[in-house]
Amino acid sequence: MIPTISATALSRRYRDQIALDDVSLTVEPGTVTGLLGRNGAGKTTLMRIITGQEFPSSGDIRVLGQAPAENDDVLRRMVFVREEQAYPDLRVEHAIRVASWFYPNWSEDLAQQLLSDFTLPLKRRIKRLSRGMRSAVGIVIGLAARAELTLFDEPYAGLDAVARQLFYDRLLAEFAEHPRTIVLSTHLIDEVADLLEHVVLLDRGRVVLDAPADDVRGTGMTVSGPATAVQEFVAGRTVWHQQRLGSRASVTIADPLDFAAQARARALHLSLEPLSLQQLLVHAAGASADEKVSA
Amino acid sequence: MNTLVKVARYHLVDRMTFVALPWGILAFSFLVNVVVSLSVPTGPHGIYTGGLATIYVFLLISGAMMMTRSLPFGLMLGVSRRSYYGGTGLLVVVLSVVYGLGLTLLQAVERATNGWGVSLHFFRIPWIMDGPWYQTWLTSFVLLALFFLYGIWSGLVFRRWNVTGLVAFIAAQMLVALLAVVAVSSAHQWHAVGHFFTTVTALALTGALAVLAAAMGLGGLSTIRRVTV
Numbered sequence: 001m002i003p004t005i006s007a008t009a010l011s012r013r014y015r016d017q018i019a020l021d022d023v024s025l026t027v028e029p030g031t032v033t034g035l036l037g038r039n040g041a042g043k044t045t046l047m048r049i050i051t052g053q054e055f056p057s058s059g060d061i062r063v064l065g066q067a068p069a070e071n072d073d074v075l076r077r078m079v080f081v082r083e084e085q086a087y088p089d090l091r092v093e094h095a096i097r098v099a100s101w102f103y104p105n106w107s108e109d110l111a112q113q114l115l116s117d118f119t120l121p122l123k124r125r126i127k128r129l130s131r132g133m134r135s136a137v138g139i140v141i142g143l144a145a146r147a148e149l150t151l152f153d154e155p156y157a158g159l160d161a162v163a164r165q166l167f168y169d170r171l172l173a174e175f176a177e178h179p180r181t182i183v184l185s186t187h188l189i190d191e192v193a194d195l196l197e198h199v200v201l202l203d204r205g206r207v208v209l210d211a212p213a214d215d216v217r218g219t220g221m222t223v224s225g226p227a228t229a230v231q232e233f234v235a236g237r238t239v240w241h242q243q244r245l246g247s248r249a250s251v252t253i254a255d256p257l258d259f260a261a262q263a264r265a266r267a268l269h270l271s272l273e274p275l276s277l278q279q280l281l282v283h284a285a286g287a288s289a290d291e292k293v294s295a
Numbered sequence: 296m297n298t299l300v301k302v303a304r305y306h307l308v309d310r311m312t313f314v315a316l317p318w319g320i321l322a323f324s325f326l327v328n329v330v331v332s333l334s335v336p337t338g339p340h341g342i343y344t345g346g347l348a349t350i351y352v353f354l355l356i357s358g359a360m361m362m363t364r365s366l367p368f369g370l371m372l373g374v375s376r377r378s379y380y381g382g383t384g385l386l387v388v389v390l391s392v393v394y395g396l397g398l399t400l401l402q403a404v405e406r407a408t409n410g411w412g413v414s415l416h417f418f419r420i421p422w423i424m425d426g427p428w429y430q431t432w433l434t435s436f437v438l439l440a441l442f443f444l445y446g447i448w449s450g451l452v453f454r455r456w457n458v459t460g461l462v463a464f465i466a467a468q469m470l471v472a473l474l475a476v477v478a479v480s481s482a483h484q485w486h487a488v489g490h491f492f493t494t495v496t497a498l499a500l501t502g503a504l505a506v507l508a509a510a511m512g513l514g515g516l517s518t519i520r521r522v523t524v
Binding site: 048051052053054055070071072075076077078079080081082085086087088089090091094095097098099101102103141147 | 298301305308360364365367371372373374377520521523524
């Protein structure tokens with residue numbers, strides 16, 4: 001099967017910085033991929049190159065099997081909802097109407113449903129909307145387009161928790177009923193952790209992690225209890241982080257624990273707590289930073 | 296529906312932009328001039344105004360806005376730059392034809408009513424737009440398209456190279472004009488230039504403007520190819 005996205009040695013250099021540095025990755029059709037990383041890690045640049053809005057300095061990008069730049073056949077099969085998308089001076093209803101013309105699979109029912117879910121005022125000019133409302137316009141277009149490849153870049157700036165949950169619910173329902181390939185970039189990792197099948201972590205323009213979300217979740221565990229017992233238990237394991245509070249210690253280890261190890265931890269009266277996806281990614285990004293410093 | 300037509304319709308989705316606004320502004324400018332011609336003593340040749348320029352300036356600004364404000368949403372919707380430019384170009388042609396026809400009709404009325412009864416020359420411009428109706432239509436079309444395309448190209452230059460680029464763009468045009476002046480002066484050919492402008496027909500000048508408009512269109516096309524949003 002042709003991968004939906006296939007990037008090979010993709011780099012984008014600007015005058016005084018490297019936004020993307022030798023990025024290679026593939027995104028399989030019908031998956032939900034989380035594109036994660038800190039501000040300035042290169043997430044938006046990568047998505048802009050995927051959608052032909054930006055050009056790579058070097059390397060190769062294929063989307064749905066073809067080069068996306070200036071390729072109407074490929075471009076019309078994707079939708080890219082950006083954080084702080086710039087709109088012309090139009091009313092909400094105008095923007096929705098225009099979007100409906102461009103997408104062959106557009107669902108007007110879904111669009112109307114989402115507009116009322118987010119209580120968007122149809123007659124209001126987009127520039128007069130609050131930040132969250134403006135984000136909602138992008139979300140409505142991104143979901144109702146039912147495009148084969150749907151990219152969301154921090155789509156919910158300014159949206160409250162209720163509206164964000166609405167977005168996740170709708171995204172999941174839509175994905176189940178009308179499968180498509182979704183790439184979602186966000187900082188709110190724990191909120192979307194359950195949605196993601198695959199995670200790609202960027203740090204300063206490089207891919208530092210590219211793995212199925214389930215594999216990532218299995219790694220990383222915080223062991224806490226009496227300091228001596230903890231030290232005994234973690235001896236010989238990869239330690240990410242440790243802290244001591246009086247006679248108690250709490251150590252984060254990187255490797256997965258097998259059944260015997262878990263039984264031993266119980267025997268030592270240690271408590272085990274798996275790291276959340278967000279904590280894991282913070283560690284992974286931190287590890288890559290250390291590498292950079294020592295290199 | 297063809298992608299180019301969709302892009303053209305995108306620009307027209309808000310009826311205010313290209314229907315109500317430009318003709319409203321022109322009507323206002325016209326009324327101001329009518330009141331002025333009623334209030335001041337009219338000479339033997341009537342009153343000439345530059346009020347018609349408002350519609351050209353409007354198109355110049357609209358063209359720039361289509362490339363600065365409207366482009367990012369167009370690209371969000373999965374349109375290539377080439378299609379966006381083509382669709383916008385289609386709109387430029389259609390609007391210039393329709394606006395040109397409107398101006399031609401209004402000019403005919405102005406002529407028939409002897410300057411709206413107050414000897415006002417609003418839609419008649421001596422020499423260049425004072426001939427038969429089809430010539431007025433053609434010249435209006437070319438001039439409207441020229442202003443539109445100049446605005447579009449300027450907007451794209453701004454989009455791609457920001458204020459610095461736009462300043463350089465305008466400075467370059469001034470340099471070209473300056474070079475022409477220096478060249479004519481050093482060759483002592485001013486009489487030939489004078490001769491050209493006194494003998495050229497309005498139609499020939501329209502042709503020259505059409506060439507200029509086409510050059511603007513090509514300039515914009517070459518600029519949009521690497522614009523990023």
